[in-house]
Structures are given as structure tokens and as C-alpha cells.
Amino acid sequence: MALTGVLRPGHIVLRVLDLDEAVRHYTQVIGLFETGRDDEGRVFLKAWDENDHHSVVLREAEQAGMDYFGWKVDSEQTLDDLAVKLEASGLVSDTRWAPEGEQLLTGRRFQFTIPTGHRMEIYATKKTLGCMTGYDNPDPWPDGLRGMAPSRFDHALLYGRDIDANLTLFRDVLGFNLTEQVVGPDRKFLIGVFLTCSNKAHDIAFIRSDEDNRLHHASFILGGWHEVLHAADIISKRDVSLDIGPTRHGITRGETIYFFDPSGNRNEVFSGGYIWYPDRPVITWHDTEIGRAIFYHDRKLNEAFLNVTT
Amino acid sequence: MPRISMLDTGETYQCRDGETVLAGMERLGRAGIPVGCRGGGCGVCKIRVISGEYDGRKMSRACITREEEEAGLVLACRVVPRFDLQVEIVGGMRKCIMKHAPHHDQ
Secondary structure (H helix, E strand, O other), X not given: OOOOOEEEEEXXXXXXXXXXXXXXXXXXXXXXXXXXXXXXOOXXXXXXXXXXXXXXXXXXXXXXXXXXEEEEEOOHHHHHHHHHHHHHHOOOEEEEEEOOOOOOOEOOEEEEEOOOOOEEEEEOOEOEOOOOOOOOOOOOOOOOOOOOOOOEEEEEEEEEOOHHHHHHHHHHHOOOEEEEEEEOHHHOOEEEEEEEOOOOOOXXXXXXXXXXXXXXXXXXXXXXXXXXXXXXXXXXXOOOOXXXXXXXXXXXXXXXXXXXXXXXXXXXXXXXXXXXXOOOOOEEEEHHHHHHHHOOOOOOOOHHHHHOOO | OOEXXXXXXXXXXXXXXXXXXXXXXXXXOOOOOOOOOOOOOOOOOEEEEEEOOEEEOOOOOOOOOHHHHHOOEEEHHHEEEOOOEEEEEOOOOOOOEOOOOOHHHO
């Protein structure tokens, strides 16, 4: 098996101001499915094509934003090995083992804070529910879909200060690869890094900002441009707070639309991109072309898109 | 229908019953209060209510502290005017992307 170590984004835990309103948004507008609730009242959700019990967790809180982001690794042995490597790296802080079951139907997890202040964790085991089409002679999509109906939670973009240290952590310790970068004048420093643990254009991205531990967006993948346009119709039909789109990114080539959940956390649904292989050179975007890098059609920056975070 | 007066710009507009201060401004194509997430989470539409009564919905504590809320500071996306309001714009689109070299490189 060529894809080992950290396999993929496993879950994102989001803070919301009103739980019922958030559940309506994530189930009816985005079209995830509620799979459980825990004693603390947190709500667990998954997309139709996901095998595991949950990929999104919602927690009612006094402020919006992200509690933590979880990565699934390929085995319990890898989990132990990576925990040792993370501790030894000196790049993470506040490390902790969370016991099995502390997160609903999830095995033990190793938690840590990355240089930009975001809380992350790795785990190897989670109860599986199976995708909604099953795995024997499956249909291409199940009945009973609603809303935008993404097939999976795909990635997040996070803002913070020391993205150089994040790059070292994810590339040299966790085995990610840099797919694309945004560089400042004369390539002197990094403005943004796009990283994959698999062969996607990105599984996580970081933008250099003057404040740590900020969430820019949580993203879900759709089947194509037409589905992105359909999502745009749903956004207007249901009077959802639109950020920007439909449009295309230069970075990652994604076809995209951005909107906000009822607590102000930004969501994206997107399609496209490319398959990344380890022999593919890193794509570099220069600050002089940042408009087309971010929005390939408009070719200009959007203040709200750049600066609104939770 | 309650009327909103923005002290900064001198502009006034009417909100529909039940509509937030920010939604009314956006629907009429007016400008002034910065527009962000519209969900009480990001804080860019922060205003001070100088006079008038309103009903407020939950706002992120990262944006409005308890003391600020008691002093009449609110997010325009989360307040529905009961009667005419006089407001002052406090928030803004703070540029947070760092397009200059980090300190340790300087």
C-alpha cells in the first residue's frame, strides 16, 4: 500500500452559537446526515459516501470557530509511532492521550496544539456505518439525498502566524507534502501553504495571519461544476449567508462557492482540482498574481473573503 | 417600520419588521456597516446603539464581551430594531493576512 501514515482528514469539531439552527444548516442545506449525539449534547454527522461514523461534530458554545481537527492514521501502531515523533519534534504543545470512547464511537486519540495555535489530533479507529450505497454492486449515489449533498468532508483552511513551523511539522513529522505555496516579494517568505497527506491538491491549508487559531473554512466535496451551481441555487433559495461564488480558484483549480453557517463559520462546497503524485513539482503563486490565484475569474481580492474568520 | 440612522454617514434606511439592522442595509443596497458572516461569529459588523430599543440574538463572545454588550455594543447582523435606532459604526474589515515578512526573517 503506497498511501500510509496519516490517511486523510477524519473529523472537524465546530463551535456553533445555536445547536438546533446549526443542525438544520448542516443536515438540510449542506445535506449531511446526523449519526449520533453524546452526553455533552454534541451532534455527530457524516456525508453519504463516508464509511466512518462521523466527519463533522457540532458543539454549542459561546463563540464560533473550530475546537479541533482530527486526522485518521492507518493503524494503532502508526498512532503510537506518530505520537512519539510529535512529542520529540518540539513543534507541538499541550499533548494528551484521550481515551477510547471520550469521543463518541472513536478509539484513543493523541491530541496536540500546532504552532499556529490550532488543536489537532490523530486516531486510528472509529466505528463504521458504511456509505449509503453499500459496497456490494453499489449504485453511484443513494436515494434520499437532500441539500447540496457532498460526498465527504474534504479539508479546512486555517489562519495563524507561524505557518513556517506548521509546514515543518506537517511535512517532516507527519509526512504530508507541499502541493502549492503563495510567496511574498522575491520569494522571501510564505503567505500560504497547501498540504496533502494523500494525492489531493490539499487536505489542509494555512494562511499567514496576525492572529492564531482562526478558522477560515471547512470544505465539502461535490461531484462537479453543475453541483456547485445547484448549491448556489440552494443558498439563495434558503436565504443562506453567501460569501462568494460560484467561481474557480487558481490555487488547486477548484470550482467553488463559499457561504456561512448560521454561527458565522465559513463553509465551502467545491469540485475539481487535480490528482497529486509525489513526483509533481510544487506550484508557486507570487503575491503579484494573488488575485487570479484566489479567484481565477474575478482576478481580484475580496476583503471579506480574506479577512472574515471565526 | 423602524428607521436606522447611521451617525457616521448620515444615511438612514428602514428595516422591515423582524429584519436585522444589517439585513435591512444590505437589502436596500446601502453601504456603511461592514458585512462579514451575517451570523454573529466574525465581528466585523460591530456597531454601538446610541438610542433606541432592539432585540438581540446570541453573538460570539470572541467578538462582543459581556461588558461591551452592556454598553450597547452589538453586531448589526444579530439585532432587530423594535423602534427607530441611532447607531455608530465600530467594526471594520481588519486586514489580517500578513503580506510582509514575519519578524524572525527581518
